[in-house]
Amino acid sequence: MNALKGRAARAWYGFAAGAVLLFAVAPAALSDFRLGLFAKYLCMAMVAVGICLAWGRGGLLTLGQGVFFGLGGYAMAMHLKLADAGPGNLPDFMQLYGTATELPWWWRPFANPAVALAATVLLPVAVAALLGLLVFRRRVKGAYFAILGQALAAAFAIWLVGQQATTGGTNGLTDIQGFFGYDLHDPVNQRMVYFVIAAVLLLVVLLARQLIHSRYGELLVAVRDAEERVRFLGYNPANVKLVAYVVAAGTAGLAGALFVPAVGIISPALVGIVPSIEFVIGAAVGGRASLAGAVLGAVAVAWARTALSEEFPAAWTYFQGLLFVVALAFLPGGLASLPAVVRRRRAAAPVAVGEAA
Amino acid sequence: MSGGLEIRGLRVVFDGFTAVDGVDLDVRPGDLRFLIGPNGAGKTTLVDAVTGLVRAEGSVRFGGEELLGRSVHRIARSGIGRTFQTATVFEELTVLQNLDIAAGAGRSMWTMLRRRRDVPVPVARALETIGLTDVADSPAGTLAHGQKQWLEIGMLLVQDVRLLLLDEPVAGMSHDERQATGELLERISEERTVVVIEHDMDFLRSFARSVSVLHAGRVLSEGTVTEVQADPRVQEVYLGHAPEVPSRGADDGPDDGDGGAAVGAGAASAGDTAADAAVQEA
Numbered sequence: 001m002n003a004l005k006g007r008a009a010r011a012w013y014g015f016a017a018g019a020v021l022l023f024a025v026a027p028a029a030l031s032d033f034r035l036g037l038f039a040k041y042l043c044m045a046m047v048a049v050g051i052c053l054a055w056g057r058g059g060l061l062t063l064g065q066g067v068f069f070g071l072g073g074y075a076m077a078m079h080l081k082l083a084d085a086g087p088g089n090l091p092d093f094m095q096l097y098g099t100a101t102e103l104p105w106w107w108r109p110f111a112n113p114a115v116a117l118a119a120t121v122l123l124p125v126a127v128a129a130l131l132g133l134l135v136f137r138r139r140v141k142g143a144y145f146a147i148l149g150q151a152l153a154a155a156f157a158i159w160l161v162g163q164q165a166t167t168g169g170t171n172g173l174t175d176i177q178g179f180f181g182y183d184l185h186d187p188v189n190q191r192m193v194y195f196v197i198a199a200v201l202l203l204v205v206l207l208a209r210q211l212i213h214s215r216y217g218e219l220l221v222a223v224r225d226a227e228e229r230v231r232f233l234g235y236n237p238a239n240v241k242l243v244a245y246v247v248a249a250g251t252a253g254l255a256g257a258l259f260v261p262a263v264g265i266i267s268p269a270l271v272g273i274v275p276s277i278e279f280v281i282g283a284a285v286g287g288r289a290s291l292a293g294a295v296l297g298a299v300a301v302a303w304a305r306t307a308l309s310e311e312f313p314a315a316w317t318y319f320q321g322l323l324f325v326v327a328l329a330f331l332p333g334g335l336a337s338l339p340a341v342v343r344r345r346r347a348a349a350p351v352a353v354g355e356a357a
Numbered sequence: 358m359s360g361g362l363e364i365r366g367l368r369v370v371f372d373g374f375t376a377v378d379g380v381d382l383d384v385r386p387g388d389l390r391f392l393i394g395p396n397g398a399g400k401t402t403l404v405d406a407v408t409g410l411v412r413a414e415g416s417v418r419f420g421g422e423e424l425l426g427r428s429v430h431r432i433a434r435s436g437i438g439r440t441f442q443t444a445t446v447f448e449e450l451t452v453l454q455n456l457d458i459a460a461g462a463g464r465s466m467w468t469m470l471r472r473r474r475d476v477p478v479p480v481a482r483a484l485e486t487i488g489l490t491d492v493a494d495s496p497a498g499t500l501a502h503g504q505k506q507w508l509e510i511g512m513l514l515v516q517d518v519r520l521l522l523l524d525e526p527v528a529g530m531s532h533d534e535r536q537a538t539g540e541l542l543e544r545i546s547e548e549r550t551v552v553v554i555e556h557d558m559d560f561l562r563s564f565a566r567s568v569s570v571l572h573a574g575r576v577l578s579e580g581t582v583t584e585v586q587a588d589p590r591v592q593e594v595y596l597g598h599a600p601e602v603p604s605r606g607a608d609d610g611p612d613d614g615d616g617g618a619a620v621g622a623g624a625a626s627a628g629d630t631a632a633d634a635a636v637q638e639a
Contacts, residue, residue: 215461216469218454222447229445232408233516234433234462 011209014292015202022198032187039194039262041302042201046255048283048298049201049208049291050248055280056288057212058244059224061142064149065252065279067156068124070271072253074160075123076260077173078107079116084177087111092175093168104166113180120257121250128249129242136238136245141227150273157272172267179261193261200258201295204251208291211247220244252279278305281320285327287336297334360386361550362407362520366415369399369406369574376402377413378574384567386519389546391561392554394571395594400554401442403571404522408432408439419520434462438518442525444505448498452489452508455497456480459512479515487511487541503534510541520550527560539564570594 026038047065054060081091082103090103110116131152135145160167168174182189211217223230223237230237260266269275279298286297301323309316327334331341362384369377377399384390392400406413409429417424424432447455457473460480476484476493484490487507492500497508506526513521526542527535535557542551542564555561561568561582568585570578578588585591 211470214470214472215457215464218450218473219458219461219469221449222455222458225447225449226445229441229447230458231429232433232439233459233512234430236428236430 011292015205018205018295019202022202023195026198027191027194032190035194036190036262037303037306039190039197040259041299042194042197043255043259043262044279044282044302045295045298046197046201046204046258047252047279048286048294049204050251051280051283052288052291052294053208053211053220053251054244054248055283056290056294057217057224058220058241060241060245060248061146061280062149062245062248063146063276063280064152065248066153066271066273066276067149068128068249068252069256069259069275069279070156070160070266070268071124071127071256072120073256073260073266073270074167074173075110075116075119075253076257077176077266078110079113080176080179080260081173082107082111083113083180091173093171093173094165107166117257121253124249124253124256125246128246132242132245133238136241139238150276153271153273153276157268160268160271168267170268172265172270173260174265174267176260176264184261184264190262193258197258197262200254204254205291205295208247208251212291216240216243277324278320281324281327283334285323285334287334289333290336293334293336297336360420360519361388362552363418364403364407364415365418367403367406367417368414369402369411371411375574377406379415380571380574380576382569382576384520384550384552386550387546387548388550388552389542389564389566390550390552391565391568392552392571393556393561393568394577397573398571399574400571401524402574404439404524404552404554407522408437430462433516433518436517436519437522438513438516438520439522440506440509440513440524440526442528444502444509446497446500446505446508446512449496451494452484452497452500453480453493455508456483456511456515460515460517462516477515479517483511483514486514486544488537503530503538506530506538507541510538510545514545518549521545521552523551523553525554525556527555527557535560536563 022042027035030038047069051062051065054062081093085091090101094103110119135148140148160172161170163169176184178184179189179193182192184190184193212220219230219235219240220243223235223240227237230240256266256271259270278301282298282301283294284297285301286295287293301320305316305320308319331337333341362382364380364382367377367380367382368375380399380403382403392403394400402411405411407417407424409424409427409432413425415425419435419437422435424435424437427435447458450458453476454473457477457480460477461469481490484493487510489500489504489508489511492504497505500508510521510523510526523542527538530538539560542553545551546566553565565582568578568580568582569576570585570588570591572594577594578585578591580588
């Protein structure tokens with residue numbers, strides 16, 4: 001029981017330290033440009049929180065998070081584009097490529113800020129719920145589930161590219177000027193966006209922590225480790241997995257929505273196969289079963305990407321692949337599991353020596 | 358008869374192979390029934406069919422409710438629990454968490470989303486019953502083999518099942534662990550119906566209240582331990598396969614320890630003895 005209390009206390013200290021870092025240290029230490037990049041990394045971390053829940057705790061290798069990130073991102077960007085254009089006007093790219101003279105019907109609801117904001121979460125949640133129902137009821141698992149995610153990400157990106165007139169095609173929705181009335185070119189407003197992202201990330205982490213330590217969280221681990229056994233206890237594992245998958249999708253959608261004002265663009269290149277894998281790598285390297293591991297891993301990998309791409313533009317892709325393979329092969333629990341692994345080695349070592357002697 | 362398990366004309370076919378071929382079986386409430394039979398007799402398949410894991414024809418009723426055609430988790434919710442040949446517990450979770458999950462299939466969404474603040478009464482009682490109170494906070498993966506089996510039985514208890522189907526619960530246990538498990542099953546069967554698949558004849562003689570012998574997907578013989586062991590058909594079946602029921606044991610009665618030794622003894626010699634007996638009886 002004491003150990004448990006110690007762990008809870010440590011988690012709170014960690015959380016407090018994270019909050020101080022996000023709200024005091026980072027804004028003071030980083031230039032506006034770097035802070036903007038950091039805001040982007042925090043969006044990646046938000047996706048990783050969902051991956052930690054679904055993959056780390058639920059064993060669902062979510063290789064299609066780009067879809068949910070994209071749904072959230074496009075929902076937000078569509079609203080911002082409409083707001084930029086002003087009431088009654090078409091977004092700039094539609095005037096450029098479009099043959100249509102009026103707004104497509106499915107764009108219209110996004111003119112309303114409340115609807116658009118709700119859609120950034122509800123759209124991915126609805127898609128994930130529908131998909132999850134079909135997939136988990138049919139007991140699709142493991143590699144098949146992962147491949148399905150990848151296929152979905154590919155299909156989504158291809159569809160976006162194909163709908164040039166209404167989605168902006170390969171370019172995506174770019175050049176976003178304002179964020180609910182605030183001019184995004186103003187550094188002060190960019191900082192505000194950063195603070196919003198940091199606050200939402202902390203909230204998402206709290207929510208995920210509550211879920212992980214609830215009875216549901218224990219059940220989720222049970223489903224991950226022995227799904228059949230759970231069935232014989234009277235639970236339907238499909239529903240248990242569905243909740244984790246849907247929450248992960250909602251988190252990714254939220255991250256996508258906040259990514260748009262931070263970076264000013266959403267495009268098919270940000271939601272397809274490769275970004276979907278990249279979302280997972282951060283969590284894998286940091287430690288997928290640990291919230292802190294997944295969040296820090298995602299930030300670290302995103303930061304390393306920027307740093308390395310600046311130095312060696314061509315090498316990053318290889319490095320990234322290597323990182324993923326090495327983490328999964330040699331340290332499946334990620335960096336977060338390193339202390340425990342070291343402790344176990346240390347504990348095992350004297351016994352081995354004793355036996356040898 | 359209501360309240361017990363009633364199986365009528367149960368058939369399970371895998372790709373043309375009939376694993377269970379028209380089994381009729383009645384187990385009264387409060388019985389401690391042992392299912393025995395050579396390998397491939399269909400014992401585990403029978404349990405799989407009752408718990409919804411494999412498709413089957415016929416009828417399986419428990420407490421008057423038809424079970425066939427329901428999904429696994431619905432059958433579990435109607436009060437039927439099982440264990441597997443290899444103990445399956447949630448290794449990364451603690452003993453307490455394992456039991457808490459087993460106790461919780463009826464919990465509301467709201468309860469599920471909150472933390473467990475204390476030990477639920479049925480869980481505490483089960484910990485006491487299976488003797489694992491001291492290790493309640495240890496990960497289940499660190500338990501000894503026998504303790505894992507007890508934890509599984511404890512999970513069935515907190516699940517509050519009325520019918521327990523146990524697949525070789527004492528396999529790999531030490532003598533003392535077997536004794537403890539047998540006594541545990543005797544206590545449990547006072548309030549619930551227990552069906553045990555078992556190969557250990559010593560264990561069977563000590564604890565079975567009734568026995569059904571399965572062979573080639575059918576019920577070959579049924580009755581008390583003594584009746585079944587005296588049945589010439591049973592002796593014949595065991596001759597053609599692993600001679601697990603030596604005919605000597607039948608004469609010596611349930612408290613005999615030698616019969617068990619014969620099980621472990623060379624198959625040939627035990628088989629010969631039984632063969633002689635069978636020949637004489639014929």
